[in-house]
Structures are given as C-alpha cells and as structure tokens.
Amino acid sequence: MASGSTLQKAIDLVTKATEEDRAKNYAEALRLYEHGVEYFLHAIKYEAQGDKAKDSIRAKCVQYLDRAEKLKEYLKKGKKKPVKEGESNSKEDKDKKSDSDSDGEDPEKKKLQSKLSEAIVIEKPKVKWNDVAGLEAAKEALKEAVILPIKFPHLFTGKRVPWKGILLFGPPGTGKSYLAKAVATEANNSTFFSVSSSDLMSKWLGESEKLVKNLFELARQHKPSIIFIDEVDSMCSARSDNENDSVRRIKTEFLVQMQGVGNDTDGVLVLGATNIPWVLDSAIRRRFEKRIYIPLPEAPARLVMFKIHLGNTSHVLTDENLRELAGKTDGYSGADIQIVVRDALMEPVRKVQSATHFKKVSGPSPVDKTVHCDDLLLPCSPGDPDAVEMNWMDVPGEKLFEPPVTMRDMLKSLTRTKPTVNDEDLKRLQKFTEDFGQEG
Numbered sequence: 201m202a203s204g205s206t207l208q209k210a211i212d213l214v215t216k217a218t219e220e221d222r223a224k225n226y227a228e229a230l231r232l233y234e235h236g237v238e239y240f241l242h243a244i245k246y247e248a249q250g251d252k253a254k255d256s257i258r259a260k261c262v263q264y265l266d267r268a269e270k271l272k273e274y275l276k277k278g279k280k281k282p283v284k285e286g287e288s289n290s291k292e293d294k295d296k297k298s299d300s301d302s303d304g305e306d307p308e309k310k311k312l313q314s315k316l317s318e319a320i321v322i323e324k325p326k327v328k329w330n331d332v333a334g335l336e337a338a339k340e341a342l343k344e345a346v347i348l349p350i351k352f353p354h355l356f357t358g359k360r361v362p363w364k365g366i367l368l369f370g371p372p373g374t375g376k377s378y379l380a381k382a383v384a385t386e387a388n389n390s391t392f393f394s395v396s397s398s399d400l401m402s403k404w405l406g407e408s409e410k411l412v413k414n415l416f417e418l419a420r421q422h423k424p425s426i427i428f429i430d431e432v433d434s435m436c437s438a439r440s441d442n443e444n445d446s447v448r449r450i451k452t453e454f455l456v457q458m459q460g461v462g463n464d465t466d467g468v469l470v471l472g473a474t475n476i477p478w479v480l481d482s483a484i485r486r487r488f489e490k491r492i493y494i495p496l497p498e499a500p501a502r503l504v505m506f507k508i509h510l511g512n513t514s515h516v517l518t519d520e521n522l523r524e525l526a527g528k529t530d531g532y533s534g535a536d537i538q539i540v541v542r543d544a545l546m547e548p549v550r551k552v553q554s555a556t557h558f559k560k561v562s563g564p565s566p567v568d569k570t571v572h573c574d575d576l577l578l579p580c581s582p583g584d585p586d587a588v589e590m591n592w593m594d595v596p597g598e599k600l601f602e603p604p605v606t607m608r609d610m611l612k613s614l615t616r617t618k619p620t621v622n623d624e625d626l627k628r629l630q631k632f633t634e635d636f637g638q639e640g
C-alpha cells in the first residue's frame with residue numbers, strides 16, 4: 201500500500217462520520233467512526249513514523265471511539281435494530297442459536313468474525329522442525345498433540361484423548377514463537393489461528409469477550425485447528441478484584457471456551473506461549489494440560505544454531521571453531537546467538553567500507569557463480585604485496601570479492617553482545633517448572 205494512503209482513507213472516513221453525525225444519521229456515523237478507527241490503527245501499525253505522530257493519532261482514536269460508544273448506547277436505547285423476518289428480537293435467543301444456521305443471518309456475528317480474520321493470521325510460515333535447534337522433548341510433545349491425532353485418528357479414541365491445551369514457557373528468545381511457527385508449517389492439515397493477545401485486548405476492548413467466543417467457534421468450524429496465543433500472560437493474568445470489568449469477562453469467556461462445557465472442543469488445540477508463566481491465572485493454568493519448559497539452549501543446540509544462522513553466507517569457520525563458539529556462549533538464548541551471528545555477518549561489509557587498499561584475486565563472479573573471474577577485488581591491508589590503494593567507491597559492483605566471515609569476526613561480535621536473560625528470571629522459571637511444568 202502506498203505510504204500515507206491508509207491514513208488519508210482514515211481521515212476521509214472520520215470526516216464523513218462527523219458529517220453524518222451532525223446530520224443525525226447516527227447508525228451510519230457509528231459505522232464510519234468504527235471503520236475509520238480501524239484504518240487509523242492500521243496506519244499506526246504500518247505507516248505512521250515517529251512516536252509523536254502515533255500518539256496524536258491514538259488520542260484521536262480515543263475521541264472517536266468515545267463518540268462511537270455514545271452513539272451505540274443511544275441507538276440501543278432509542279430504536280431497536282431492524283429485525284429480519286423470522287428472526288427473534290431477543291438477544292438471548294440470538295446468542296443461543298447454533299452456528300449451523302447463522303450464516304448470513306446474524307450481521308453482528310459476521311462483523312465480529314470478519315474482524316477476527318484481521319486479528320488472526322491464517323499463515324503458513326516456512327519453518328520446519330529441523331530449523332528449530334534442540335528442544336526435542338517439546339517437539340515430541342507437539343507432534344503427539346498435533347500431528348499424530350490427525351494422521352492416526354484411530355489411535356486417539358476412547359480414553360486416549362489428544363492434548364487440548366499446551367503452554368510453552370521459558371526465557372525470552374528461546375524459540376517459543378518460533379516453535380509455534382514450525383507447528384503451523386508442519387501441521388498442514390489443520391487450520392492455524394495465530395492471535396496476539398495484545399491485539400485482542402487493546403483493539404476492541406468491550407467486544408473482546410465476544411471475539412474470544414467467535415474465535416473458538418470459528419476454530420470448531422474449521423477443525424482440526426490450532427489456536428496459537430502468543431504472550432498469553434497479557435490476556436490471562438490472575439484475576440483480581442480491582443481489574444477492569446471487560447478484562448474479567450474476557451478471562452471468564454476464555455475459561456468457559458477452553459473447558460468446553462456445552463461446546464465440543466474436539467479437534468481444537470490451544471497453544472500458548474509466555475515468558476512469565478507465574479502471572480497466569482491458576483484456572484487458566486490448569487486448562488493448559490501440558491506445560492512445557494523451553495530452556496536456554498545447551499551447547500549442542502547452540503552449535504546447530506550457529507550453523508543455521510550462518511546459512512550459506514561465505515565463511516571460513518571450521519567445525520572446531522563452531523564448537524568453540526558454542527562452548528563460549530553458555531547462557532545465551534537462541535535470539536542472542538542470532539544477533540551475535542548477524543553482527544559478525546556485517547563485519548565483511550564493514551571491512552569493505554573501511555578498506556583503503558584492495559588486491560586482485562580470482563574466484564566465482566558475484567553476479568553469476570558459474571562464471572570464473574580473475575580480476576575480483578578483495579579488501580586487504582596496506583602492507584600486502586599486491587595491495588592497490590583505492591576505496592570501495594572505486595570498486596565496480598560486480599567485481600567485489602565478498603570477504604568471508606572469520607573466527608575473528610565472530611569473537612569480536614561475541615564480546616560486544618551480552619546475553620539478555622538474567623539469573624533471577626531463570627530461577628523463577630525453574631521454580632515454576634518444578635511446581636507445575638515439564639522439561640522441554
């Protein structure tokens with residue numbers, strides 16, 4: 201989308217909304233306000249630059265939502281919504297209706313579900329089991345819960361029922377969200393709903409509990425399905441007396457939906473991820489029947505991670521070097537290692553940028569690997585016998601020989617990057633694992 205166009209659309213919509221509002225066409229105004237706010241939120245997320253701009257848009261949104269809320273109330277009190285033939289007027293009746301005959305008949309529900317489809321990413325990321333280093337127990341548990349019941353349904357009959365709720369918890373950057381992506385890729389027969397709970401909570405506070413309900417309903421319609429809720433702690437923290445009413449309703453709805461009383465939860469797996477599992481409400485915790493600790497990676501897993509993140513970038517690291525790096529990175533999370541490698545991968549670029557001398561070497565052409573060139577240029581020290589004084593501006597684009605990543609680059613980047621997880625957090629997580637969890 202062209203930059204700014206969403207913002208312009210949002211502004212147009214609310215301008216129209218205020219016009220309709222003034223002309224007392226409240227229903228239309230309400231629709232336009234809501235529509236406009238959605239565009240604003242989109243603009244904040246993807247277009248607006250700078251915190252100041254974002255803040256001012258946010259403030260506007262609050263204003264419009266306030267007005268929309270008032271209009272909604274007014275409309276509810278004033279005239280009842282037009283009722284279709286054959287449809288009951290009472291709200292309870294509407295809610296009780298089974299979803300089989302609701303298609304196209306319940307506009308509110310349709311609206312919610314279409315909103316949901318925005319919050320939900322029915323995505324197919326391309327992360328394979330093998331891209332995730334280590335975490336064997338967690339992978340096994342997920343296969344048991346997700347892949348096997350679909351592949352061998354007859355194994356899971358009678359008393360042997362697949363897991364309905366799995367919680368992945370552990371320090372930040374250890375691959376919880378990444379693992380969920382692998383599940384989405386590998387479980388390609390099931391529908392994958394990825395919801396960020398902060399999205400659910402902030403965007404439509406007040407309608408959120410209906411969203412939760414609809415989410416589960418949608419999942420049941422498309423079963424087998426997986427609902428992945430990242431950062432589940434922000435939605436399901438312990439209930440307290442002084443919290444917002446709507447937040448409480450969301451939690452209750454969530455409990456009811458996961459319990460599945462009167463709802464058939466067969467074929468729906470709820471996958472949650474968090475790095476602060478102790479804030480979860482105890483009732484919610486119970487509904488995640490399997491709680492898997494995703495720990496910091498051990499040395500062998502770290503070795504694999506170095507390889508994964510190096511990918512096919514040109515380097516001169518030996519297996520011995522990689523083992524040494526894995527040994528030196530005790531306490532680093534997967535994300536930390538990714539940053540170490542990324543920083544080291546930048547070193548060759550920096551070398552090119554700061555070089556004052558280049559020398560001629562032969563090798564495969566950077567534009568076409570099958571062509572061999574004798575006149576490529578590689579950054580070198582001024583003392584090199586073949587050195588020619590020049591800088592990167594003088595090097596033609598297709599003549600640059602990519603300097604390989606060296607062990608020195610890696611060690612340099614390692615001293616610069618410190619692990620992000622601290623001991624205190626680890627202790628708390630270990631305590632939680634002893635109390636409620638299972639090692640992954």
Ligand SMILES: Nc1ncnc2c1ncn2[C@@H]1O[C@H](COP(=O)(O)OP(=O)(O)OP(=O)(O)O)[C@@H](O)[C@H]1O
Nearest residue numbers: 331332333371372373374375376377378475534535
């Ligand atoms: N086991 C792993 N194998 C391969 N890559 C990993 C692994 N763990 C982490 N990474 C890398 O680190 C990045 C961050 O991981 P991820 O987003 O899954 O962390 P997380 O556990 O969800 O953290 P948070 O709790 O902060 O959300 C991933 O994109 C991936 O590249």
Ligand SMILES: [Mg+2]
Nearest residue numbers: 376377430473
């Ligand atoms: Mg995550």
